[in-house]
Amino acid sequence: MPHKERESLKIFVKRAYEDAAPEDGYRVLVDRLWPRGRSKEMLALGQWARDLAPSAALRKWFGHTPTRWKAFQQRYRFELDAEEQQQRMRSLLADAKGQPITLVYGAKDEEHNQAIVLQDVLSHLSEE
Template sequence: MTIRIKRAYEPPAPGDGYRVLIDRLWPRGLRGEELRLDVWAKVLSPSDRLRRWFGHDPRRWRAFLSRYREELRAPATREMLGELARRARRGTLTLVYAARDEAHNNAVVVRAELARRLRSRARVTGRRRRGPATGRRRARRGAPAASRRTPCRRARG
């Protein structure tokens, strides 16, 4: 369960696992065979407008983060993020990008979003495993017996 990020200009390695290009534009000077991609997820890249506005200027990084995270909430994008999170649970996932700046690029944001999804999924499944077998809620200590019961609705008749 590893999520890596790697520049497109670095040679593919056997340990890269499932390789995904997350840029809207194809990396200059590279052929498809050189990248050895499993999928090109254009839907995960920032919009052209946002990409041009950002221009990989570190001074605009914080604003880019919030705008790009907003774009990642689109239904098609969320679906692709879900698929990549499932892939990451099964093995190594490598997000491939072409930007020169290793700290300020869309791959950093996508990796953080995938990691957040994996953590939240682990918390949800962890709660289910540790929960009481009966499915009842635990009563708070010192609470009167009436408040320990869960209210039930009467059937309309």
């Protein structure tokens, strides 16, 4: 992908309980667990990247407790630094074929969730 296109890549974050929209582009579920009450059709996903979600142990430890947010971000970024995860993220960026990417998550907390961390990591990776 030419450098100019990479710089303009847009990565959005959206709850699984919000309706899909055409401007979402390539929609990717980034949870380990499927969101309750949502069908495949409702989510309109390009892929389910469950392996990019935080590990089960990290997810359970965090429990969406805002006081653990800073530590959660550090631990999750450490998990995403693994070469296997880097390759998964590069594949996700390639799969989007230059379309906007919308990271879909199920958490109620819109400010403290893995999709926000992943959005930042992917944004930096797409600029490389």
